[in-house]
Amino acid sequence: MEKLIITAALTGAEVTREQQPALPITPDEIALAAEECAAAGAAIVHVHARRPDGTPTQDKAIYAEIIDKIRARCDVIVQVSTGGAVGMSAAERLAPVELRPEMATLSMGSVNFGDDVFLNPPAEMAHFLRTMQELRVKPEFEIFDAGMLHSLQRWLKKGIVNGPVHVDFVLGVPGAMAGTPESLMFLRSQMPAEATWTVASIGAAQLPLGAMAIALGGHVRVGFEDNVWYRKGELAASNAQLVARIARIAREMERPVATPDDARALLAIAR
Numbered sequence: 001m002e003k004l005i006i007t008a009a010l011t012g013a014e015v016t017r018e019q020q021p022a023l024p025i026t027p028d029e030i031a032l033a034a035e036e037c038a039a040a041g042a043a044i045v046h047v048h049a050r051r052p053d054g055t056p057t058q059d060k061a062i063y064a065e066i067i068d069k070i071r072a073r074c075d076v077i078v079q080v081s082t083g084g085a086v087g088m089s090a091a092e093r094l095a096p097v098e099l100r101p102e103m104a105t106l107s108m109g110s111v112n113f114g115d116d117v118f119l120n121p122p123a124e125m126a127h128f129l130r131t132m133q134e135l136r137v138k139p140e141f142e143i144f145d146a147g148m149l150h151s152l153q154r155w156l157k158k159g160i161v162n163g164p165v166h167v168d169f170v171l172g173v174p175g176a177m178a179g180t181p182e183s184l185m186f187l188r189s190q191m192p193a194e195a196t197w198t199v200a201s202i203g204a205a206q207l208p209l210g211a212m213a214i215a216l217g218g219h220v221r222v223g224f225e226d227n228v229w230y231r232k233g234e235l236a237a238s239n240a241q242l243v244a245r246i247a248r249i250a251r252e253m254e255r256p257v258a259t260p261d262d263a264r265a266l267l268a269i270a271r
Contacts, residue, residue, distance in 0.1 A: 106125065
């Protein structure tokens with residue numbers, strides 16, 4: 001099997017310090033967390049920005065500071081979020097892509113998101129993709145349910161996007177597909193030809209579905225954006241602790257962990 005790409009989703013837009021005291025918020029904290037995760041085995045860090053008061057922002061200047069500080073510490077691939085937070089405009093969410101990071105996420109549709117609705121109309125999705133293509137930013141297509149994967153299949157058939165693509169199955173969000181083995185296996189069965197995939201699972205589903213992905217040849221995302229716990233009743237000490245556990249499981253299963261350069265080669269990311 002290919003080497004395992006581990007992504008660390010460091011902060012997200014929803015988690016608070018009250019929920020997870022170790023949550024990195026400032027650019028310096030996020031950069032330090034990225035360095036620790038890279039040392040533990042992460043090849044990619046998925047980045048959301050926060051204001052000093054902890055509220056989410058897509059402010060390009062804050063993202064630029066985060067990216068610069070990460071690059072000063074380590075060679076990990078920086079993947080910016082274009083999901084932002086519920087209620088942000090398309091222009092706000094797209095702003096960090098203008099910094100030309102190596103990767104950015106692209107959610108393939110709208111979805112109920114807890115008590116809110118994440119709106120992502122097709123015209124906005126297409127605009128996001130064109131911008132990423134023009135700036136040579138590698139998209140990671142975020143899949144919250146099967147309809148989103150079918151939308152990506154239509155784009156491939158129409159030539160709007162060229163394969164091979166990389167997708168991220170985000171499972172366990174209230175309102176989207178459940179974080180279960182059955183959900184993962186179904187989505188995997190619908191994969192576009194030659195695509196690579198990662199699984200990002202919410203809460204208690206993160207560890208078992210991560211272990212499944214290792215065995216099935218997929219890749220794994222962990223981190224505080226998706227799960228603040230190490231085990232039931234025990235908060236994780238850091239994002240790096242979650243990365244180190246997945247790397248350890250992979251080594252026990254004799255699947256090598258990818259370096260950032262390995263991941264660049266596997267995902268066809270041009271530096």
